[in-house]
Amino acid sequence: MPKKLRLAVNTGGGDAPGLNAVLRALTLSALNRGYEVVGIRKGYLGLLDTTQLVPLTFDSVRGITRLGGSILGTNNRGNPLGIRVEENGQERYVDVSDQAVKNFHRLGFDGLIAIGGDGSLKIAAGLAKKGIPIIAVPKTIDNDLASTVMTFGFDTAVATATEAIDKLHSTAESHDRVMVVEVMGRNCGWIALSSGIAGGADVILLPEIPYTIERVCQKIMDREASGRHFSIVVCAEGAAPLGGRMSLLEEAHDGHDARLGGVAPVVAKQIELRTGKESRSIVLGHLQRGGQPTPFDRLLSLRFGATAVRMASEGKWGHMVTYSPSGMGMVTLEEAIAEPGKVPVDCDTVRTARELGVSFGD
Numbered sequence: 101m102p103k104k105l106r107l108a109v110n111t112g113g114g115d116a117p118g119l120n121a122v123l124r125a126l127t128l129s130a131l132n133r134g135y136e137v138v139g140i141r142k143g144y145l146g147l148l149d150t151t152q153l154v155p156l157t158f159d160s161v162r163g164i165t166r167l168g169g170s171i172l173g174t175n176n177r178g179n180p181l182g183i184r185v186e187e188n189g190q191e192r193y194v195d196v197s198d199q200a201v202k203n204f205h206r207l208g209f210d211g212l213i214a215i216g217g218d219g220s221l222k223i224a225a226g227l228a229k230k231g232i233p234i235i236a237v238p239k240t241i242d243n244d245l246a247s248t249v250m251t252f253g254f255d256t257a258v259a260t261a262t263e264a265i266d267k268l269h270s271t272a273e274s275h276d277r278v279m280v281v282e283v284m285g286r287n288c289g290w291i292a293l294s295s296g297i298a299g300g301a302d303v304i305l306l307p308e309i310p311y312t313i314e315r316v317c318q319k320i321m322d323r324e325a326s327g328r329h330f331s332i333v334v335c336a337e338g339a340a341p342l343g344g345r346m347s348l349l350e351e352a353h354d355g356h357d358a359r360l361g362g363v364a365p366v367v368a369k370q371i372e373l374r375t376g377k378e379s380r381s382i383v384l385g386h387l388q389r390g391g392q393p394t395p396f397d398r399l400l401s402l403r404f405g406a407t408a409v410r411m412a413s414e415g416k417w418g419h420m421v422t423y424s425p426s427g428m429g430m431v432t433l434e435e436a437i438a439e440p441g442k443v444p445v446d447c448d449t450v451r452t453a454r455e456l457g458v459s460f461g462d
Contacts, residue, residue, distance in 0.1 A: 102413070103210070104133075104134045104135055104136070105130070105133075105135045105136070105210040105211060105412060105413070106135070106136045106138070106208055106209050106210050107126075107130055107135055107136065107137050107138070107209065107210065107211055107212070107213060107409075107412060108137075108138050108139075108140055108153075108204070108207075108209045108211070108212045108213070109123065109126060109127075109137060109138070109139055109140065109156070109172075109212070109213040109214075109215065110139070110140035110141075110143055110144060110146065110172065110212070110213075110214055110215065110216075111123070111143065111170040111172050111173070111174045111215045111216065111239070112143040112144060112174060112175065112176065112178075112214065112215065112216035112217075112219075112220030112223065113143070113174060113176045113216045113217045113219055113220040113239065113240070114174065114176060114217070114240075114241075114389060115168070115169050115170055115174050115389050115390075116217075116239050116240060116241050116251075116252065116253030116256075116257075116389060117168050117241075117252075117253050117256035117257070117389070117390075117391060117392065117393035117394070117397055118239070118252035118253050118256065118393040118397040118398065118400065118401035119168075119169065119170040119174070119215065119239060119252075119253075119401070120161075120164040120165065120167045120168070120169065120170060120171055121164070121165045121166075121252075121393060121397070121398050121401035121402050121405070122215055122237055122239070122252065122401045122402070122404050122405040122408075123139070123156065123161060123164065123170070123171060123172065123215075123405065124161040124164050124165050124402070124405065125401065125402040125403070125404070125405025125406045125409075126213055126237075126405035126406065126408050126409050127156040127157075127158075127160075127161045127405075128158070128161065129405065129406045129409035129410070130409045130412075131157070131158060133409070133413060135409070135412075136155075137155070137156040138153050138154070138155055138156065138207075138209070139153070139154045139155070139156045139171075139172045140152060140153060140172065140212075141153070141154060141172050141173050142172075142173050142174070142175040142178060143173075143174055143175030143176065143178045143216075143220070144175070144178050144179065144180050144200065144220075144223060144227075145175055145178035147180060147200035147203050147204055148178070148180060148183075148196060148199060148200055148203070150203055150207065153207070154172070165398055165401075165402065166392050166393070166398065167392065168389075168390050168391050168392055168393065169390075176219060176220075179219075179223050180195075180196050180197040180199070180200040180223070180227070181195055181197050181223060181226045181227075182194070182195060183195075183196055197226065197227060197230055198230070200227065200232075201227065201230050201231050201232055204232050205231075210233065210412075211232075211233040211234065211235065211412050211417060212224075212227075212232055212233065212234045212235075213234075213235050213236075213237065213408050213409075213412065214234050214235070214236045214237070215236070215237040215239050216236070216237075216238075216239055216240075217238070217239055217240030217242070217244075217245070217251075218240065218244065218245060218437060218440065220236075220239075221236055221238070221245075221420065221433065221436050221437050222437050224236050224433060225433040225434060225436075225437055228417075228418050228433055233417035233418070234417060234418065234433065235408050235411050235412055235416065235417060235418075235419055235420070235421070236419070236420035236421070236433060236436060237404045237405065237408050237420070237421050238251045238252075238404075238420060238421070238422070238436070239251060239252060239253060240253060240254070241253040241254055241256070241257035241284060241291065241388055241389060242254070242284060242285045242286055242288055242290065242291065243288070243290040243291070243441060244285070244286065244287070244288035244290070244440050244441045244442070245436065245437075245440070245441045246438070246439040246440060246441040246442075247420065247422055247431045247435055247436045247438070247439070247441075248420075248421075248422040248423050248424075248431075248436075248441075249422070249423055249424045249425065250400065250423050251423075252393075252397050252400045252401040252404060253389075253393070253397060254290065254291070254397075255393075255394050255396045255397045255400070256388075256391065256392075256393045256394045256397045257283075257284065257291050257388040257389070258291055258294045258295045258298070259394050260384070260387055260388050260390075260391065261281070261283045261291055261292075261295035261299070261334075261384055261388060262294075262295045262298045262299045264281065264299075264382070264384055264387070265281055265295060265296070265298075265299030265300070265301060265332060265334065266299055266300075268281065268332060268382065269299075269300065269330075269332065272330040272331070272332060273329075273330045275330075275378065276329040276330055276377070276378070277330055277377070277378045277379060277380055278320060278330065278331045278332075278333060278368065278371050278372070278375075278377050278378070278379040278380070279330075279331075279332050279333070279379075279380055279381075279382065280333040280334075280335060280364045280365075280367050280368040280371070280379060280380070280381045280382070281301075281332070281333065281334050281335065281364065281381075281382050281384065282335045282336075282337055282361070282362075282363055282364030282381065282382065282383040282384065282385075283295060283334060283335070283336060283337065283384055283388065284336075284337055284384070284385070284388050284389075285307070285336040285337060285338060286307075286337065286338050286360055287307050287338045287440060287442070288307060288308075288336075288338070288440060288441060288442050288443060289304075289306030289307050289308055289309075289336040289338070289339070289442075289443045290441070290443055291336065291388065292304055292305070292306055292334050292335065292336035292339070293306060293336075293443055293449055293450065293453070294449070295334060296334035296453070296458070297449065297452065297453050297456070297458065299332070299334070300332065301332045301333065301334040301458065302319060302320070302323060302331045302332050302333065302457075302458065302459065303316050303319055303320070303331065303332075303333040303334070303458065303459045303460070303461060304333075304334045304335075304453060304458055304459075304460055305333070305334070305335040305336060305339035305363070305367070305460065305461055306336050306339055306443055306460065307336055307338035307339055307340065307346070307442075308442050308443045308444075308445050309445055309450075309460045309461070309462050310340060310341060310342040310343070310344075310461075310462065311339065311340075311341055311342065311460065311461025311462060312341060312342050312461060312462070313341065313367070313370045313371070313374065313461070314374075315459060315461045315462060316333065316367070316370075316371065316459065316461045317370075317371055317374045317375050318459075319331070319459035319461075320333075320371060320375055320377060321375055324375075324377070331377075333367060333368075333371070335363045335364050335367055336363075337360040337361050337363060338360050338363075339363050340363075342462075346358075346360055346363070347360070347361060347362035347363040347366055348360060348361070348362070349361040349362055361383065361385075362383075364381035364382065364383055365381040365383075367381070368380060368381035400423060403423070403428055404421050404423070404428075407421045407428040407430075408421050411430060416430060418432060418433055419431065419432055419433065420432075420433055420435075420436040
């Protein structure tokens, strides 16, 4: 008889539409095999505070496919490999991963299904090296993992951004304004590129293509000369001028990455000063993380969850589930975090945008 597994599952990092669909699929797939599933609340913290564990049952995942967020909650500050502690008024980072591994085995788990983006996957890879059998599911609205064609949450984020851009067209045209929209993506421009093209943007600024404000303004003035007295500019939060740096809300410190943001107000102000065109900036921010997942993301998430349990049943520990149009696959955790999924500057989507007349400011 095949062994009946006791599986743990967590959702780490930022939330993404489709998380609950993954949880439903893996729970049902596991229970239908006779396995037990236990959710770890608040990311990896439940491996340190074992009061954060909750059994996942048929009832607990009923009807959650369409819901945003995560029924387990999530956390991007609970890294057992370097958790922040305060002693005598001083902050420092302590590796408590040995305790997390000890708790994992003490609780009788056979494996962990870790759902997360690049940061969570790095934690998963570190814990796997310390003896926790892990299968990872890629979750990031930024679509910034090179090892999978698409991550769940991305399609919904693009749909949210596109809807916002659509609505800005009418107000921009009514007031002869330039509207500058900032979207998420960190160091990768997939959301900006996809929503910008779909939403009919005139300028798209990506981290992968440094821009000059002169080229951006030239595009706007070319439209002005042709009788188009408004423009839409879409900026990825990691976009930066040629020879310059990204706009930051907060510098990197104490083991935390820098917080990107603020490029849209900067670009809008520069456009207004150089062109005389009234300009406004809009930062979509966490709107892109919220709401119901699109049908595509729901289906993709369900496939990710079911595949993860299938891999567990086959003992494929130390791997991450991947997606391509030809089907679901897998790569090792080391391969999963090896390279970020940046936009190739000569890819067909960028070429299509250029052929449509979109400026990238280069």
